[in-house]
Amino acid sequence: MSSNYWSQYWQEGRLSSFGDEPNGNYQGPTKDVWLEFFANIKADDLVLDIATGNGALIALALEAGLGDEKTKFVGVDYAKLKIQNVVLTDNPSVTFYDQTRAEQLPLEESSTSLVVSQYGLEYTDIAKTVAELRRVVRPGGRFQFICHTSDSMVLKINRDILRAARIISEPGGILETARKLVGLLDKTNNKGTPGTEKLRNKLNGLIGKQLDINERAFHSTNFPDFLSRLFGKSRPANRKDMVDQFAEENRGLIERLEDLQHAALSEQRLEALQAHLRNNHFTIQRCEPFFQRTNEVVGVLLRGEAG
Numbered sequence: 001m002s003s004n005y006w007s008q009y010w011q012e013g014r015l016s017s018f019g020d021e022p023n024g025n026y027q028g029p030t031k032d033v034w035l036e037f038f039a040n041i042k043a044d045d046l047v048l049d050i051a052t053g054n055g056a057l058i059a060l061a062l063e064a065g066l067g068d069e070k071t072k073f074v075g076v077d078y079a080k081l082k083i084q085n086v087v088l089t090d091n092p093s094v095t096f097y098d099q100t101r102a103e104q105l106p107l108e109e110s111s112t113s114l115v116v117s118q119y120g121l122e123y124t125d126i127a128k129t130v131a132e133l134r135r136v137v138r139p140g141g142r143f144q145f146i147c148h149t150s151d152s153m154v155l156k157i158n159r160d161i162l163r164a165a166r167i168i169s170e171p172g173g174i175l176e177t178a179r180k181l182v183g184l185l186d187k188t189n190n191k192g193t194p195g196t197e198k199l200r201n202k203l204n205g206l207i208g209k210q211l212d213i214n215e216r217a218f219h220s221t222n223f224p225d226f227l228s229r230l231f232g233k234s235r236p237a238n239r240k241d242m243v244d245q246f247a248e249e250n251r252g253l254i255e256r257l258e259d260l261q262h263a264a265l266s267e268q269r270l271e272a273l274q275a276h277l278r279n280n281h282f283t284i285q286r287c288e289p290f291f292q293r294t295n296e297v298v299g300v301l302l303r304g305e306a307g
Protein backbone atom coordinates (compact mmCIF):
# COMPACT_ATOMS: atom_id res chain seq x y z
CA MET A 1 0.00 0.00 0.00
CA SER A 2 1.19 3.50 -0.76
CA SER A 3 2.05 5.84 2.10
CA ASN A 4 1.15 8.98 0.10
CA TYR A 5 -2.27 9.53 1.57
CA TRP A 6 -0.91 9.11 5.09
CA SER A 7 1.85 11.59 4.25
CA GLN A 8 -0.84 13.98 2.99
CA TYR A 9 -2.73 13.52 6.27
CA TRP A 10 0.30 14.07 8.51
CA GLN A 11 1.49 17.06 6.45
CA GLU A 12 -1.75 18.79 7.54
CA GLY A 13 -0.05 18.91 10.93
CA ARG A 14 -2.49 16.70 12.83
CA LEU A 15 -1.20 15.10 16.00
CA SER A 16 -3.23 11.89 16.05
CA SER A 17 -5.28 9.82 13.66
CA PHE A 18 -8.41 9.62 15.81
CA GLY A 19 -8.13 12.39 18.39
CA ASP A 20 -11.35 13.86 19.74
CA GLU A 21 -10.35 17.18 18.24
CA PRO A 22 -8.80 17.83 14.83
CA ASN A 23 -5.33 18.65 16.15
CA GLY A 24 -5.74 17.20 19.61
CA ASN A 25 -4.44 14.04 21.18
CA TYR A 26 -6.28 10.96 22.43
CA GLN A 27 -8.47 11.53 25.46
CA GLY A 28 -10.58 9.46 27.86
CA PRO A 29 -10.01 5.70 28.18
CA THR A 30 -7.40 5.67 25.38
CA LYS A 31 -5.27 8.27 27.15
CA ASP A 32 -5.79 6.53 30.52
CA VAL A 33 -4.73 3.09 29.31
CA TRP A 34 -1.56 4.53 27.74
CA LEU A 35 -0.63 6.52 30.83
CA GLU A 36 -1.18 3.43 32.96
CA PHE A 37 1.09 1.40 30.67
CA PHE A 38 3.75 4.11 30.57
CA ALA A 39 3.55 4.82 34.33
CA ASN A 40 6.72 2.98 35.31
CA ILE A 41 8.96 3.96 32.43
CA LYS A 42 12.50 3.88 33.76
CA ALA A 43 15.56 5.99 32.94
CA ASP A 44 17.26 3.34 30.82
CA ASP A 45 14.13 2.43 28.84
CA LEU A 46 13.87 2.78 25.10
CA VAL A 47 10.23 3.21 24.14
CA LEU A 48 9.45 2.33 20.53
CA ASP A 49 6.19 3.49 18.92
CA ILE A 50 5.50 1.74 15.62
CA ALA A 51 3.36 3.45 12.98
CA THR A 52 3.67 6.51 15.19
CA GLY A 53 2.08 9.10 12.87
CA ASN A 54 2.89 12.57 14.22
CA GLY A 55 3.86 11.07 17.56
CA ALA A 56 0.60 11.11 19.55
CA LEU A 57 1.59 8.32 21.98
CA ILE A 58 5.04 9.72 22.69
CA ALA A 59 3.48 13.14 23.26
CA LEU A 60 1.06 11.60 25.80
CA ALA A 61 3.97 10.14 27.81
CA LEU A 62 6.05 13.33 27.68
CA GLU A 63 3.17 15.65 28.49
CA ALA A 64 2.52 13.53 31.59
CA GLY A 65 6.18 14.03 32.58
CA LEU A 66 7.01 10.32 32.35
CA GLY A 67 10.56 9.06 31.87
CA ASP A 68 13.58 11.25 32.51
CA GLU A 69 16.25 12.79 30.29
CA LYS A 70 17.92 9.39 29.80
CA THR A 71 14.75 7.65 28.62
CA LYS A 72 14.71 7.34 24.85
CA PHE A 73 11.60 7.57 22.72
CA VAL A 74 11.66 6.38 19.12
CA GLY A 75 8.80 6.74 16.63
CA VAL A 76 8.77 4.90 13.30
CA ASP A 77 6.35 5.43 10.43
CA TYR A 78 6.46 4.81 6.69
CA ALA A 79 4.77 8.12 5.84
CA LYS A 80 6.42 11.53 5.59
CA LEU A 81 5.70 13.12 8.94
CA LYS A 82 5.40 16.70 10.17
CA ILE A 83 6.18 16.68 13.87
CA GLN A 84 5.12 19.98 15.38
CA ASN A 85 4.24 19.45 19.01
CA VAL A 86 6.96 21.18 21.09
CA VAL A 87 7.20 18.37 23.64
CA LEU A 88 8.41 16.25 20.72
CA THR A 89 10.49 18.74 18.76
CA ASP A 90 12.32 20.29 21.71
CA ASN A 91 13.38 17.01 23.29
CA PRO A 92 16.75 15.43 22.47
CA SER A 93 15.52 12.08 23.84
CA VAL A 94 12.97 11.77 21.02
CA THR A 95 13.87 10.45 17.56
CA PHE A 96 11.49 10.00 14.67
CA TYR A 97 12.30 7.82 11.68
CA ASP A 98 9.77 8.66 9.00
CA GLN A 99 9.55 6.91 5.63
CA THR A 100 10.69 3.84 7.55
CA ARG A 101 8.84 0.54 7.74
CA ALA A 102 8.02 -1.24 10.96
CA GLU A 103 9.03 -4.47 9.21
CA GLN A 104 12.64 -3.22 9.08
CA LEU A 105 13.45 -1.19 12.15
CA PRO A 106 16.53 1.03 12.39
CA LEU A 107 17.32 -0.33 15.87
CA GLU A 108 19.89 -2.63 17.38
CA GLU A 109 19.12 -6.12 18.61
CA SER A 110 17.59 -6.18 22.10
CA SER A 111 17.70 -2.37 22.26
CA THR A 112 14.05 -1.83 23.12
CA SER A 113 12.31 -2.28 26.45
CA LEU A 114 8.81 -1.04 25.63
CA VAL A 115 7.03 -1.29 22.31
CA VAL A 116 3.69 0.36 21.68
CA SER A 117 1.32 1.04 18.84
CA GLN A 118 -2.02 2.78 18.61
CA TYR A 119 -3.99 1.82 15.51
CA GLY A 120 -0.68 1.04 13.80
CA LEU A 121 0.57 -2.55 13.96
CA GLU A 122 -2.44 -3.89 12.01
CA TYR A 123 -1.51 -1.67 9.02
CA THR A 124 1.86 -3.36 8.69
CA ASP A 125 2.79 -6.83 7.50
CA ILE A 126 2.07 -8.35 10.90
CA ALA A 127 4.18 -11.51 10.49
CA LYS A 128 7.26 -9.52 9.45
CA THR A 129 6.77 -6.77 12.03
CA VAL A 130 6.37 -9.21 14.92
CA ALA A 131 9.50 -11.10 13.79
CA GLU A 132 11.33 -7.76 13.70
CA LEU A 133 10.05 -6.91 17.18
CA ARG A 134 11.47 -10.18 18.44
CA ARG A 135 14.87 -8.97 17.20
CA VAL A 136 14.74 -5.50 18.77
CA VAL A 137 12.80 -6.06 22.00
CA ARG A 138 14.93 -7.32 24.88
CA PRO A 139 13.79 -10.26 27.02
CA GLY A 140 11.42 -8.96 29.69
CA GLY A 141 10.51 -6.01 27.46
CA ARG A 142 6.82 -5.14 27.46
CA PHE A 143 4.33 -4.40 24.70
CA GLN A 144 0.92 -2.81 24.38
CA PHE A 145 -1.00 -2.48 21.16
CA ILE A 146 -4.46 -1.09 20.49
CA CYS A 147 -5.64 -2.24 17.08
CA HIS A 148 -8.68 -1.63 14.94
CA THR A 149 -11.12 -4.53 14.67
CA SER A 150 -13.66 -5.08 11.90
CA ASP A 151 -16.60 -5.12 14.35
CA SER A 152 -15.72 -1.87 16.14
CA MET A 153 -17.73 1.34 16.28
CA VAL A 154 -14.83 3.18 14.59
CA LEU A 155 -15.10 0.87 11.60
CA LYS A 156 -18.85 1.24 11.38
CA ILE A 157 -18.71 5.04 11.45
CA ASN A 158 -15.87 5.14 8.94
CA ARG A 159 -17.57 2.68 6.58
CA ASP A 160 -20.42 5.22 6.32
CA ILE A 161 -17.97 8.09 5.75
CA LEU A 162 -16.20 6.07 3.05
CA ARG A 163 -19.51 5.49 1.30
CA ALA A 164 -20.30 9.23 1.39
CA ALA A 165 -16.80 10.20 0.18
CA ARG A 166 -17.05 7.81 -2.76
CA ILE A 167 -20.47 9.18 -3.73
CA ILE A 168 -19.12 12.75 -3.67
CA SER A 169 -16.40 11.88 -6.21
CA GLU A 170 -18.61 9.67 -8.41
CA PRO A 171 -18.58 10.57 -12.15
CA GLY A 172 -21.48 12.95 -12.82
CA GLY A 173 -21.97 13.29 -9.07
CA ILE A 174 -21.74 15.98 -6.41
CA LEU A 175 -18.20 17.24 -6.95
CA GLU A 176 -18.49 17.21 -10.72
CA THR A 177 -21.71 19.22 -10.52
CA ALA A 178 -20.06 21.74 -8.17
CA ARG A 179 -17.15 21.99 -10.63
CA LYS A 180 -19.52 22.70 -13.55
CA LEU A 181 -21.37 25.31 -11.52
CA VAL A 182 -18.09 27.06 -10.66
CA GLY A 183 -17.15 27.05 -14.37
CA LEU A 184 -20.44 28.59 -15.39
CA LEU A 185 -20.46 31.18 -12.60
CA ASP A 186 -16.90 32.20 -13.55
CA LYS A 187 -18.01 32.61 -17.16
CA THR A 188 -21.10 34.65 -16.32
CA ASN A 189 -19.32 36.75 -13.72
CA ASN A 190 -21.45 35.22 -10.96
CA LYS A 191 -24.72 36.20 -12.59
CA GLY A 192 -27.48 33.69 -12.12
CA THR A 193 -28.66 32.19 -15.41
CA PRO A 194 -31.08 29.35 -16.18
CA GLY A 195 -27.97 27.19 -16.62
CA THR A 196 -26.56 28.02 -13.18
CA GLU A 197 -30.01 27.57 -11.59
CA LYS A 198 -30.34 24.14 -13.14
CA LEU A 199 -26.92 23.09 -11.81
CA ARG A 200 -27.63 24.58 -8.39
CA ASN A 201 -30.88 22.62 -8.16
CA LYS A 202 -29.15 19.44 -9.23
CA LEU A 203 -26.40 19.98 -6.65
CA ASN A 204 -28.90 20.69 -3.87
CA GLY A 205 -30.87 17.59 -4.81
CA LEU A 206 -27.80 15.35 -4.73
CA ILE A 207 -26.66 16.79 -1.39
CA GLY A 208 -30.14 16.58 0.13
CA LYS A 209 -30.27 12.89 -0.70
CA GLN A 210 -26.96 12.23 1.08
CA LEU A 211 -28.01 14.27 4.11
CA ASP A 212 -31.15 12.12 4.34
CA ILE A 213 -29.12 8.91 4.17
CA ASN A 214 -26.54 9.81 6.82
CA GLU A 215 -26.06 13.45 7.74
CA ARG A 216 -23.21 12.83 10.16
CA ALA A 217 -21.20 10.78 7.69
CA PHE A 218 -21.73 13.37 4.96
CA HIS A 219 -20.56 16.19 7.25
CA SER A 220 -17.48 14.14 8.18
CA THR A 221 -16.28 14.29 4.58
CA ASN A 222 -15.96 18.09 5.09
CA PHE A 223 -17.88 18.64 1.86
CA PRO A 224 -20.53 20.92 3.43
CA ASP A 225 -17.80 23.15 4.93
CA PHE A 226 -15.98 23.23 1.62
CA LEU A 227 -19.18 24.15 -0.21
CA SER A 228 -19.93 27.08 2.08
CA ARG A 229 -16.39 28.38 1.53
CA LEU A 230 -16.73 27.84 -2.22
CA PHE A 231 -20.02 29.66 -2.64
CA GLY A 232 -19.74 31.91 0.43
CA LYS A 233 -20.21 35.65 0.42
CA SER A 234 -16.47 36.30 0.02
CA ARG A 235 -16.64 34.85 -3.53
CA PRO A 236 -13.11 33.44 -3.65
CA ALA A 237 -11.27 34.11 -6.91
CA ASN A 238 -9.61 30.69 -7.09
CA ARG A 239 -12.70 28.48 -7.00
CA LYS A 240 -11.44 26.06 -9.64
CA ASP A 241 -8.27 25.43 -7.60
CA MET A 242 -10.40 24.96 -4.50
CA VAL A 243 -12.41 22.25 -6.27
CA ASP A 244 -9.19 20.54 -7.43
CA GLN A 245 -7.79 20.68 -3.94
CA PHE A 246 -10.95 19.24 -2.40
CA ALA A 247 -10.98 16.47 -5.03
CA GLU A 248 -7.41 15.60 -3.99
CA GLU A 249 -8.28 15.64 -0.28
CA ASN A 250 -11.34 13.47 -0.87
CA ARG A 251 -9.21 11.00 -2.83
CA GLY A 252 -6.80 10.86 0.13
CA LEU A 253 -9.73 10.32 2.52
CA ILE A 254 -11.08 7.46 0.40
CA GLU A 255 -7.68 5.79 0.27
CA ARG A 256 -7.11 6.19 4.00
CA LEU A 257 -10.52 4.75 4.81
CA GLU A 258 -10.03 1.87 2.39
CA ASP A 259 -6.71 1.23 4.14
CA LEU A 260 -8.54 1.25 7.47
CA GLN A 261 -11.09 -1.35 6.28
CA HIS A 262 -8.25 -3.48 5.04
CA ALA A 263 -6.14 -3.09 8.20
CA ALA A 264 -8.85 -3.72 10.82
CA LEU A 265 -8.44 -7.13 12.42
CA SER A 266 -11.06 -9.76 11.71
CA GLU A 267 -11.34 -12.55 14.30
CA GLN A 268 -9.10 -14.63 12.08
CA ARG A 269 -6.39 -11.99 11.72
CA LEU A 270 -6.49 -11.33 15.46
CA GLU A 271 -5.88 -15.01 16.07
CA ALA A 272 -3.04 -14.93 13.56
CA LEU A 273 -1.51 -11.90 15.33
CA GLN A 274 -1.62 -13.76 18.65
CA ALA A 275 -0.02 -16.82 17.04
CA HIS A 276 2.79 -14.66 15.58
CA LEU A 277 3.41 -13.11 18.99
CA ARG A 278 3.58 -16.51 20.72
CA ASN A 279 5.76 -18.01 17.98
CA ASN A 280 8.18 -15.14 18.53
CA HIS A 281 8.38 -15.75 22.29
CA PHE A 282 6.02 -13.01 23.40
CA THR A 283 3.66 -13.85 26.25
CA ILE A 284 0.19 -12.33 25.91
CA GLN A 285 -1.19 -11.19 29.25
CA ARG A 286 -4.23 -9.34 27.98
CA CYS A 287 -6.18 -9.57 24.76
CA GLU A 288 -9.55 -7.92 25.21
CA PRO A 289 -12.03 -5.60 23.51
CA PHE A 290 -11.18 -1.97 24.13
CA PHE A 291 -14.09 0.29 25.06
CA GLN A 292 -14.58 4.01 24.67
CA ARG A 293 -16.47 6.22 27.17
CA THR A 294 -19.75 5.41 25.44
CA ASN A 295 -19.21 1.70 26.19
CA GLU A 296 -18.70 1.03 22.53
CA VAL A 297 -15.95 -1.25 21.30
CA VAL A 298 -13.29 0.77 19.50
CA GLY A 299 -10.68 -1.94 18.99
CA VAL A 300 -8.73 -4.64 20.76
CA LEU A 301 -6.06 -4.18 23.40
CA LEU A 302 -3.11 -6.56 23.59
CA ARG A 303 -0.53 -6.41 26.34
CA GLY A 304 2.31 -8.69 27.28
CA GLU A 305 5.99 -9.38 27.61
CA ALA A 306 8.90 -10.65 25.57
CA GLY A 307 10.29 -14.01 26.71
Ligand SMILES: C[S@@+](CC[C@H](N)C(=O)[O-])C[C@H]1O[C@@H](n2cnc3c(N)ncnc32)[C@H](O)[C@@H]1O
Pocket residue numbers: 003006007015016017018050051052053054055056076077078079100101102103117118119120123124125
Ligand atom coordinates in the same frame (compact mmCIF):
# COMPACT_ATOMS: atom_id res chain seq x y z
C1 LIG B 1 -4.17 5.10 11.86
S1 LIG B 1 -2.56 5.74 11.68
C2 LIG B 1 -2.02 5.72 13.36
C3 LIG B 1 -0.95 6.72 13.68
C4 LIG B 1 -0.66 6.96 15.18
N1 LIG B 1 -0.26 5.76 15.87
C5 LIG B 1 -1.83 7.59 15.87
O1 LIG B 1 -2.52 6.90 16.64
O2 LIG B 1 -2.08 8.78 15.67
C6 LIG B 1 -1.71 4.41 10.91
C7 LIG B 1 -0.27 4.73 10.59
O3 LIG B 1 0.37 3.54 10.13
C8 LIG B 1 1.42 3.92 9.26
N2 LIG B 1 1.88 2.70 8.58
C9 LIG B 1 1.17 1.91 7.75
N3 LIG B 1 1.91 0.85 7.34
C10 LIG B 1 3.14 0.99 7.92
C11 LIG B 1 4.34 0.23 7.91
N4 LIG B 1 4.44 -0.88 7.20
N5 LIG B 1 5.39 0.66 8.67
C12 LIG B 1 5.30 1.80 9.38
N6 LIG B 1 4.19 2.56 9.44
C13 LIG B 1 3.12 2.17 8.74
C14 LIG B 1 0.74 4.96 8.40
O4 LIG B 1 1.66 5.76 7.71
C15 LIG B 1 -0.06 5.73 9.46
O5 LIG B 1 0.70 6.83 9.94
